[in-house]
Amino acid sequence: MWEYTDKVQQHFLNPQNVGEVENASGTGDVGSLACGDALKLTLKVDENDIITEAKFKTFGCASAIASSSVLTEMVIGMSIDQAANISNEDIADALGGLPKEKMHCSVMGREALEAAIADYRGLILPMAAGEVVCECFGVTDLEVIRAINESSLRSIEEITNFTKAGGGCGKCEDKLRDILRETVGGKSEIVSPGTKPKKMTALQKIKKIEEVLEREVRPGLKKDGGDIELIDVDGDFITVSLRGACKSCKKSQTTIKEYVERKLRELVLDSLIVEEEN
Amino acid sequence: MSSVNEKVVYMDNNATTMIAPEVVDAMMPYLTNLYGNPSSMHTFGGQVGQVVSEARKKVADILGADPEEITFTSCGTESDSTAILSALRTFPEKRHVVTTRVEHPAVKSLCDNLETLTGHKYRVTRLKVDGEGMIDMAEYEAALMDDTAIVSVMWANNETGNIYPVEKMAAMAKERGIFFHTDAVQAVGKIPINLKTLDIDFLSLSGHKIHAPKGVGVLYIKRGTLFVPFLTGGHQEHGRRGGTENVASIVGLGRACELASEKMEEENTRVKQLRDKLEEGLLSGISKSRLNGHKTTRLPNTSNISFEFVEGEAILLHMNRHKICASSGSACTSGSLEPSHVLRAMGVPFTAAHGSIRFSLSVYNSEEEVDYIIEKMPAIIELLRKMSPFWQGN
Numbered sequence: 245m246w247e248y249t250d251k252v253q254q255h256f257l258n259p260q261n262v263g264e265v266e267n268a269s270g271t272g273d274v275g276s277l278a279c280g281d282a283l284k285l286t287l288k289v290d291e292n293d294i295i296t297e298a299k300f301k302t303f304g305c306a307s308a309i310a311s312s313s314v315l316t317e318m319v320i321g322m323s324i325d326q327a328a329n330i331s332n333e334d335i336a337d338a339l340g341g342l343p344k345e346k347m348h349c350s351v352m353g354r355e356a357l358e359a360a361i362a363d364y365r366g367l368i369l370p371m372a373a374g375e376v377v378c379e380c381f382g383v384t385d386l387e388v389i390r391a392i393n394e395s396s397l398r399s400i401e402e403i404t405n406f407t408k409a410g411g412g413c414g415k416c417e418d419k420l421r422d423i424l425r426e427t428v429g430g431k432s433e434i435v436s437p438g439t440k441p442k443k444m445t446a447l448q449k450i451k452k453i454e455e456v457l458e459r460e461v462r463p464g465l466k467k468d469g470g471d472i473e474l475i476d477v478d479g480d481f482i483t484v485s486l487r488g489a490c491k492s493c494k495k496s497q498t499t500i501k502e503y504v505e506r507k508l509r510e511l512v513l514d515s516l517i518v519e520e521e522n
Numbered sequence: 523m524s525s526v527n528e529k530v531v532y533m534d535n536n537a538t539t540m541i542a543p544e545v546v547d548a549m550m551p552y553l554t555n556l557y558g559n560p561s562s563m564h565t566f567g568g569q570v571g572q573v574v575s576e577a578r579k580k581v582a583d584i585l586g587a588d589p590e591e592i593t594f595t596s597c598g599t600e601s602d603s604t605a606i607l608s609a610l611r612t613f614p615e616k617r618h619v620v621t622t623r624v625e626h627p628a629v630k631s632l633c634d635n636l637e638t639l640t641g642h643k644y645r646v647t648r649l650k651v652d653g654e655g656m657i658d659m660a661e662y663e664a665a666l667m668d669d670t671a672i673v674s675v676m677w678a679n680n681e682t683g684n685i686y687p688v689e690k691m692a693a694m695a696k697e698r699g700i701f702f703h704t705d706a707v708q709a710v711g712k713i714p715i716n717l718k719t720l721d722i723d724f725l726s727l728s729g730h731k732i733h734a735p736k737g738v739g740v741l742y743i744k745r746g747t748l749f750v751p752f753l754t755g756g757h758q759e760h761g762r763r764g765g766t767e768n769v770a771s772i773v774g775l776g777r778a779c780e781l782a783s784e785k786m787e788e789e790n791t792r793v794k795q796l797r798d799k800l801e802e803g804l805l806s807g808i809s810k811s812r813l814n815g816h817k818t819t820r821l822p823n824t825s826n827i828s829f830e831f832v833e834g835e836a837i838l839l840h841m842n843r844h845k846i847c848a849s850s851g852s853a854c855t856s857g858s859l860e861p862s863h864v865l866r867a868m869g870v871p872f873t874a875a876h877g878s879i880r881f882s883l884s885v886y887n888s889e890e891e892v893d894y895i896i897e898k899m900p901a902i903i904e905l906l907r908k909m910s911p912f913w914q915g916n
Contacts, residue, residue, distance in 0.1 A: 246835075256839065262909050277912055278872045280833065280853040280861065284911040301911040303876075305835035305852070309909065381859070404859070411859030 248306060249340035255310035260317055263299045270364030272356035279381050279408065281308045281349065285315070285356040289364055293324045300356075307339075307346040311353040314338045319357065328361050330354060331394060332406075347406045351391065377419050380412025385423055392427045400424065444513065450477050456511045457484075461504055465490055472504065475521050482508065485521040496520065531891045533800075534847045535731075536680050536708060536824060536882035541774070542733040548777035549735070552770035560767050561758065574767055577776025581740055584779040585725065586716030593741045593762045594772050595753075598707040599628040601726035601741035602674070604752035604763070605703040606632055608724075609672035610644070611750040612701075616671035620700075622649045622657060622686070623867035628726075629674050629705055630863070649675075654816045655684045655868045662691060672701040677709035677725075681851055681864040681880055682815030683824025685713065689720050696721040701747070707731055711782030712789055712821050723747045729771060733884070734778035738771035785885050793883050794822035796892050800881060801825040803896035808903050814851075814870055814878055823883040826851070828865075828874035831913045832906040837879055840902040846895055851878040873912070 248256070268286035275282030281304030288297035298316040302309050315335055319327045332350040336342045342350060362369045374384030391397060391406045400420050404410045410420050444452070457472060465472055470490030476483040484504065486496050493499065497520070505518035532540065558567030560574050578589045585592075595601045606619065606629070621633050636644040647665040649657045657675075666673070673695045678685045692702040703724035709715065711732040717725065722744065729738035743749050743762070755764020804827055805811050814826040829837065834852025841848060851862030853876065860866070861875035870878070881895070907913040 256836070257843065259909065273911070277831075277876070280859065280872075280876050282911055301909055303831065303910040303912055304833050306839050308833075309836060408859050 246306070246343050246346070248310075248343070251314070251338070251340040252307060252310040252342065255313040255339065256306040259300075259309055259313040261299045261313065261320075262301065264301060265297050265299045270360040270362075272359030272361075272363060274355045274359055275304070275352055276382070277303065280304065281352060283308070283312050283352050283356045285312070285353075285360045287319070287360050287364065289324060295319050295322050295324065295327060304349065304352075305346070307342050307349040308352060310339055311335050311342070311349045312356075315353040315357060324361055324364065327357060330357060333395065344402075344405050347395075348408045351406055377423065378407075378409035378412065378416045381408040383407050383409035385419075388420065388423050389427050392424060397424070398428065446477065449512065450474075452512045453477065453482060453508060453516075456508055457504075460507050460511065464503070465499075480513070480515045480517055482516055482518045483521050484518060529845070531844075531846045531887075531894060533881045533883055533887065533891070533895070534849055535884040536683075536880065537849055538730045538736065539733045539884055540886055541735050542778060542781055544781060545734055545774045545777045549770040549774040552773055560769060561756070570769055573773055574769060577772045580776035580779045581727075584710065584715070584783050585727075585742055586718045587742055588745065590760070591717075591742050591745055593743060593759045594767060594775075595739040595741050595763055596737060596765075596768070597739040598626075598705065598726050598728035598731075599739075600752070601724075601728075601739045602626075602628045602703070602705055603632055604741050605701075605724035605726065605743075606636075606672055606674055607752055608748075608750045609701040609703070610636075612748045613671045616669045617643060618645045618647070618667050618670040620647045620649065620662070620665045620670055620673040620675075622651065622675055624651055624655060624679055624681075624684075624864045625674070625676055626680055626705055626707070629676070633674075651867050653869055655679065655682050655814070655864070656816055656819070657686065659687070659690070663694060666695065666698050666700060668698075670695075670698070670700045672703055674703040674705065677704045677706040677715075678712070678821050679815070679864060680708050681862060682826045682868075683708070683821035683882075684816050685709070685819050685821065688722065692721040692723075708821060708824075711779070711786065712823060714786065717742060717744070729775040729778065732775075732778045732782050734775040735771050738768050738775050740775070788885055790822045793885055793887065796887055796889060797823055797825050797881070797883050799889070800883075800892045800895060801827065803892070804899055807896060807900050811903075812874060814865060814868065814874075824880065825882075826878055826880045828870065829877040829879065829903045830873045831910045832877045832903060834877055834879060836906050837877065837902060840905070841879075841898070844894075844898045844902075846898065849880045849882075851880065852876045 265286040265288045269289040270287045272285040284301045286299050287295050290296050298319050300312040300316050302312040318338060332354040335350040335353045359369055374386030377383055377385045377388055388403060388407055388409055395406055397403050400410055400417055403420055410417055457474060461472055469488050471487035473485045475485050490496055500518055500520050508516045556570055558570045560567060560571035578592045581592050582589045619633055621629060633646045637646055649662055651657055675686055675688055675691055677688050688704045695702040701723045704722055705726045707726060707728040710727045725742040727740045730736040751762050753764050758764060758767055810830040812828050814828055834850030838850050851865050853859050853861045865875040865878055
């Protein structure tokens with residue numbers, strides 16, 4: 245069972261502005277039966293470019309209906325220019341959030357709004373001009389790129405949650421990965437937390453090793469009545485000396501390799517080799 | 523009607539069932555005082571071993587099997603995996619599996635993985651189904667190869683209730699020296715089964731579909747069938763499945779099997795009549811609705827109906843408001859983006875697949891509940907259709 249916010253449930257059970265505006269100034273028709281959801285949004289715009297009326301018809305799940313309903317509430321009273329700035333995140337926020345697998349419902353709302361505004365302005369939407377990447381749901385590369393940029397998507401799964409692309413047969417996964425790499429790669433590198441810088445000066449390295457020994461290694465050893473001392477750093481070779489109870493411990497080699505070396509590799513440089521002073 | 527309104531109207535028994543009060547009673551001693559290990563040498567544990575044996579006998583009885591052919595497992599999925607993997611390990615040179623396109627994920631995913639996770643070391647033939655969900659026996663016959671290790675075909679489908687001719691299919695497999703497994707999780711307790719006279723080598727059943735608790739299942743292994751365990755460990759279950767017995771649930775399952783045998787007649791008369799009334803009421807009361815599955819070769823408790831131009835999750839949530847519990851084959855309910863693989867295999871059009879609702883009854887349902895659903899559903903569908911851009915009126 246999905247965890248829907250009260251706001252989603254409210255809009256689902258009592259949807260606002262259901263129907264079609266007569267003699268609509270702009271109509272946005274997105275989605276299809278095959279895709280499992282579809283939205284027809286109709287707008288009435290007055291001579292000052294203000295949206296005076298908005299109605300929807302939606303085929304889809306609770307979050308699709310709620311997204312459509314809240315969208316009509318949001319745009320009524322707005323100027324066309326203001327409405328054009330509404331993002332899918334704005335729609336989701338107005339509902340108090342959506343489950344991540346349902347974000348595509350908010351995207352459908354934004355797409356319908358865009359289509360209706362373009363229809364009103366007599367323009368043709370650029371998004372449809374892209375090349376279809378996901379054939380199951382008819383999603384174009386331009387739509388995928390836009391979603392990546394607007395919602396800072398960083399994985400195929402997220403792309404599927406937002407655009408549905410890749411959610412069918414899965415054949416387009418490689419293409420999506422390429423698009424993701426190209427789109428994200430151009431702006432910034434995907435940095436995962438805990439990534440270690442590759443180059444360090446000898447001094448930086450020694451300082452960092454000292455720090456880690458002090459903070460991460462020593463307290464554990466002291467608990468068992470032992471201690472550790474840094475003897476030498478020669479390239480990636482680190483020489484240490486165990487003190488106190490650790491010195492005579494039969495497991496000292498295990499302590500060095502499994503505990504000290506692992507910690508230093510994890511937190512300083514993954515090429516380090518730790519050895520005990522003879 | 524108010525008495526119905528206060529409690530849940532549960533018509534989702536193919537998902538799981540209420541634990542029968544008699545089953546709870548039977549289990550209680552083994553959740554409290556009698557906590558011994560059946561493998562122990564002392565009487566305190568040994569007496570528990572005795573009740574496990576009695577439960578084994580009761581399960582065997584409902585299947586027309588011998589107690590030593592019964593192995594307790596943790597669930598239907600474990601039983602399915604155990605049977606199929608055992609066959610593949612028994613005949614390592616055989617690299618082919620035959621199944622259908624409408625299997626439960628327990629079998630479907632395993633077969634998918636056999637292809638993809640082994641670098642296509644194994645080949646899987648998935649039999650097609652027609653518009654009513656039935657398979658073509660000529661296609662089945664042609665699918666059996668010299669290197670087919672095992673056939674796995676469900677006895678009854680969980681979504682449509684369709685019953686498959688496993689008796690005949692098993693006989694055909696046996697002629698070719700091929701193991702035959704059936705996932706009978708939905709069939710047990712609803713239709714008579716007598717394995718003694720059949721060529722079925724492996725059969726899976728699950729406790730929680732027949733009013734026993736979740737977390738207990740059975741794998742029937744026909745006497746003389748070569749077998750390689752899936753879960754190894756202690757010598758429990760005659761070395762066929764390691765792990766200390768889930769005693770209370772096993773006792774519960776034994777009691778549930780007894781009850782199911784007693785109530786099978788009722789299942790096929792009263793419950794079937796209720797299902798038929800519900801089905802006819804909905805199909806005649808709501809335009810553009812259709813039955814998914816075979817009209818007659820079907821479990822007595824299941825009805826899968828599509829309401830065109832509306833979406834299943836939205837229907838379920840409105841039903842939920844009236845405390846009616848059922849399931850849907852729509853994409854949105856599963857978290858995947860595509861509707862049920864069973865309905866797609868049957869070629870149910872998208873207009874209908876997204877709006878499919880499965881009602882599955884049990885002996886605990888009443889006519890009052892059926893009337894309540896027939897009364898509530900038309901308004902729900904109408905409300906959603908009014909909102910649907912595809913609905914053009916009747």
